[in-house]
Amino acid sequence: GAGVSQTPSNKVTEKGKYVELRCDPISGHTALYWYRQSLGQGPEFLIYFQGTGAADDSGLPNDRFFAVRPEGSVSTLKIQRTERGDSAVYLCASSLTPQGNTGELFFGEGSRLTVL
């Protein structure tokens, strides 16, 4: 497809488990972002990649969260020792350049994580 693809769309896990969420951005988009959206809240910035490197990871809440983008395309968000408070929709977005002046990020449909 032409849009941002995220898998899984839904993930239910138990407290303390490890999860990986995958994002396949729009082909040719060099900038990739992860956001987290809790119920009733706006998306919260987690991390930004320009190419393979994390240019800004200031939004990661703690060291249980880590993200990679080894070949500058697909990215994986990794959460260790999950907690109930990690339950949210994890949104991935991409853009052709670091947004430029258009401000347009193309979001995937998200991965809904539920930690029991």
Added chain:
Amino acid sequence: RKEVEQDPGPFNVPEGATVAFNCTYSNSASQSFFWYRQDCRKEPKLLMSVYSSGNEDGRFTAQLNRASQYISLLIRDSKLSDSATYLCVVKGHSGYALNFGKGTSLLVTP
């Protein structure tokens, strides 16, 4: 204090009404401003950019007041299909992250 503040609503208006949403931001160094729209259980999508000179797109008008650090969105002649959450978005001076407000929920009724 959150960087972007919005009245969460909900705003319930009849078809044809005019409705206005407001938003304030805390970082005076912010460079760019946008409104995104998010339908229920869907991803956010860019609605329009916001400029100091005002920006109009059909029934939608966005306005920025840098001195007051205030952003607005006006929707005229509301349609049922306008029902959604409207997210106020501010891009910081770093140029990377877009900072989203909590969103304002709009329900347009017949």
